[in-house]
Amino acid sequence: MTTLTQGDRLTLECPRITRTALALYAGASGDHNPVHIDLDACRAVGIDDVFAHGMLSMAYLGRLLTDAVPQERIASYEVRFTSITPVNSTPTCTGTVTRVEDGLAHLDLIVSLPDGTVTLRGSAVLTTD
Amino acid sequence: MPIDPAVIGTRTPAFSTVAERGRLRFFADATGQHDPVYSDVAAAEAAGHRDLPIPPTFLFCLEMDDPDRGSFLTGLGIDVRTILHGGQRFDFHAQAYAGDTLTFTTEVKDVYAKKGGALEFIVRATHVTRGDTPIATLTSTIVVRDPKAGQ
Numbered sequence: 001m002t003t004l005t006q007g008d009r010l011t012l013e014c015p016r017i018t019r020t021a022l023a024l025y026a027g028a029s030g031d032h033n034p035v036h037i038d039l040d041a042c043r044a045v046g047i048d049d050v051f052a053h054g055m056l057s058m059a060y061l062g063r064l065l066t067d068a069v070p071q072e073r074i075a076s077y078e079v080r081f082t083s084i085t086p087v088n089s090t091p092t093c094t095g096t097v098t099r100v101e102d103g104l105a106h107l108d109l110i111v112s113l114p115d116g117t118v119t120l121r122g123s124a125v126l127t128t129d
Numbered sequence: 130m131p132i133d134p135a136v137i138g139t140r141t142p143a144f145s146t147v148a149e150r151g152r153l154r155f156f157a158d159a160t161g162q163h164d165p166v167y168s169d170v171a172a173a174e175a176a177g178h179r180d181l182p183i184p185p186t187f188l189f190c191l192e193m194d195d196p197d198r199g200s201f202l203t204g205l206g207i208d209v210r211t212i213l214h215g216g217q218r219f220d221f222h223a224q225a226y227a228g229d230t231l232t233f234t235t236e237v238k239d240v241y242a243k244k245g246g247a248l249e250f251i252v253r254a255t256h257v258t259r260g261d262t263p264i265a266t267l268t269s270t271i272v273v274r275d276p277k278a279g280q
Contacts, residue, residue: 015161028152028159030193045210054214055186059160062185066164071182071224078218078268 004105010095052085079122180226216270222263
């Protein structure tokens, strides 16, 4: 898809975020914070289990955008991290085109879990050509 | 301990790094990015790129290459176990590619508190350049929780 119209809805079903996925993301991203990969380190500070990097979900949202338009058309892209993403969850990324004007498409972005928890909330501005 | 607002406007020393093709392929695999433009140089060139494009959020990962990245928070007396990543923004100015030497300079933009000081926020902007060409501005919001507040 290269043309975006107000009301368009983009979705990306993420794979289940396994412990392996977190280990791979830690290595590829350079974010080796033990809360994402080391159960022993989590329990030592009272956290029950590892949880996903917020930036992994932001990368999935980035993929939602680059699946829709060539990357050079992303002018800006931002999120707030609103809730943690537990290991073994299956997030869904959703983008909604809220308006298109002056050659720019504005999108609202959400990452949510099957129980309705919103883990990331954000927006993006894409050029329309 | 309240963060001194005098930190606003301070800059960390610039550092430079290069995104290697192999690391970009690893990142594409780890994030489920199957578009060959992000892993296959021939596919990237066929799409009009001169090498593998650096994907939108990977600039944040390159920022982590800063050999001095831990010193900002420890210098403020902040225990890294009390921080959360509150928000992240990217403003893109030009596309960067595998093999580009990118330079990162970080500036403190704002410091503020909420909930009577139980939560403090630090907003930092990182300017990424390739030579004289602006590539992107990364804006990170870090949340510092005061473990003694709200108990």
